[in-house]
Amino acid sequence: MTTTETTVSDAHGASGVNYLNADYGVRSWLFTKDHKRIGLLYLASITIFFALGGLAALMIRLDLLTPAGDLVGDETYNKLFTMHGVVMIFFFLVPSIPAVIGNFMLPLMIGARDLAFPRLNLASWYIFNLGGAFALWSLLSGGVDTGWTFYTPYSTMSSNTNVISAAFGAFISGFASILTGVNFIATIHRMRAPGMTWGRMPLFVWAMYATSIIFVLGTPVIAITLLLMILERAFHIGIFDPALGGDPILFQHLFWFYSHPAVYIMILPSMGVVSEIITCFSRNRIFGYSFIAASSIAIALLGFLVWGHHMFVSGQSVNAGLIFSFLSMVVAIPSAVKVFNWTATLYRGSVWLQAPMLYALGFIGLFTIGGLTGLFLATLATDVHLHDTYFVVAHFHYIMVGGALMGYLGAIHFWWPKITGRLYPEGLAKIAAVIVFLGFNLTFFPQFVLGYLGMPRRYHVYPDEFQILNVLSTAGASILGVGYLLPLLYLVWSMRYGPKAADNHWGAVGLEWQTTSPPPTNNFEQTPVVTGEPYDYRDPVEVKDVA
């Protein structure tokens, strides 16, 4: 990005005051209104949730080593996959990139001093943790066994576990999402630096904008749905249970009206990250800027019209099935357009295979497979066979783990020098990225095969002939676990012992790289003025060769 004010970094490089050392003590963190510190608070919260969700996944995979499911009992198994789903979706994936990276980077990338509503931002973190505490308490004090989908009438009339407190936890944390969404939208509209027109906004900012639209429009629906479910369970008000005059399929419509767009809450931010990394590490303009930006918005809006593809065999009418199938095909197109544009960006670039780039390229590969297998489920006839089998499990893990989580790890590595002012060990990070990629494929590819063979999801006892594929999957999961543990260790290590990072470690052109590493509390000493396009690598900043 071309800017006219470049004196900032010098001034601050000298004084050495930044957002991390500007103030000390627990209070300075718990009452901070600095978006960067709040981003790190979120990082701490979701890392704990990720560890918990991962632990549940580990138990699930170990139990599935044998067809008899003899590690844990039926009830425990059901509680484990519910815990895994609830924690990973509501308390890790949904907040991951927006609340950590978005919080930290969005103002920096548009040349703002903070988000539009700093107090609201801090409030969202407290609300998130309150919701998380409810969910954790219910999961640990006996557990919940409804699955993260809370389908009625099982959740309202049959399950005798802590459904209400778990759903209430998800309900509360939804408000954190809404606040973040409102905050981002206001910030993007009102606080862009002079010259930062919509057409000059980094694609990550476009992705945050699209995600915020879903936060604001979708989250209230899941809040209402969960509340109605709680009312029926607690007071026997007939809404979903046919025994009380309700309609159980109504719940599915309401639930998926949010929860399908929620998939895009998880993937759009990663797409934004990948757009940033691909250009920086190709030293090339992004190919098709306007198409990538527009496709984010298209996905956000079209994503609201496809929820019925979760319900082809639920009792929904044939005509509804036809419409939802068609719209699901349409929503696949903007994603395909992004993949093609990223690939084209590499062409005649100067491709630099550092760890963030490995994650970004890994994302493209896994997301492509995840997206294409989505077509199997959007196609009506094949979905009848595949619905609720391991094929679905494999598909959405390719999107949410292969896609969203790879993007998150890429983002963490890419911006780590900016966030902490330290460097992580690049060689080790590259090895970890490769381990994650291989471990992931070994874990989830066999599940496609299992699904077409007909193994239903949420089965912990299964016929013998499915064992070989399950053992492969568990073996892959153990490799994947190592791949996740490595970054956790070396990133924590680097915070104290890593070499100091330069202000612009990667020689990137984004505004966030024009200030010091770590940035000062107010981000920029003088408001930057933007005079040109984003991703202008024609005259790239010289980088010290790290490779």
Next chain:
Amino acid sequence: MIGRFSLFPEQASTVAGQIDAIYFFLVAVSAVFSLAIAAAIVVFAVRFRRSKERQVIPTWEGLLSLELTWTIIPFLITLVMFFWGARVFITLRTPPENALQVYVVGKQWMWKVQHVEGKREINELHVPVGRPVKLVMTSEDVIHSFFVPAFRVKQDAVPGRYTSLWFEASKAGEYHLFCAEYCGGQHSRMIGRVIAMEPAEFQRWLSGSTGTTGNPSSMVSAGQQLFEQLGCATCHQENSGARGPNLAGLFNKQVALLDGRSVVADEAYLRESILNPQAAVVAGYQPIMPTFKGLVSEEGLLQLITYIKSLQAADAAPDAAPAVKTHATLQGSEEQG
């Protein structure tokens, strides 16, 4: 079949081949696209790898013709997927007129099956090869899903309504039956077998007394018995003083209601009228019928409905022949989603 490791499920129904054809098409499209993307990434990453000598002068930032190409071509391919998938799906959801009707009730955690002739089974379903079979399903408690991988068919069994599913087994054998919709504690033990038999053998099985409950009486006569026990005949009889509408020949007819609407008297309507009589009162009658909610089990309801279906209009024969003839389509009950 059951118990052998393989990478591809057996095809044991008439639609399995059609669905597998779409599946292979999808696999081919996916393989071509993912390999093309992967190859492009590897080639570009090597060919244009970072080196000190080469000065990069980026020259392009987009090409409208290219953008349109890779928007339109994938869209056309997905259209093929949509239409092909929709065509087979419509087949899957349109049971043939001559389908043999079998009634299925799911409950935590078992499948209960009733044949019209009276045979009952638990976690097993015997069907003849070479004849379409239509399952009319409901659930006693939570949502379950009837899934036979070898037939490539699946349909949720939803409490409070009837859903249906049809298939035609093409090969004799035993096949997995799974509950595919999570239903609580022993979800993964809610499994069973579908046993496809040669027609003659099936007939022997049907008339034998080796079922789960011996000495079966047909669903029609079981329904008739319930009809009398519950006192339905008091009002719903040709000569009962017209307190309630006559049920003979009612099934699948248009019925004018008190509030001016008009509905088709299908399974869903009959079910509703028994459990919640005030919801749709027939024009010309008083809303005086009491509810039978809690008095009839799901299986009993199915027997009552089968009996009502068997009642022919005045001049036709009574409950002798109707088993096959009355199995008209069930569309009404499925289109309520």
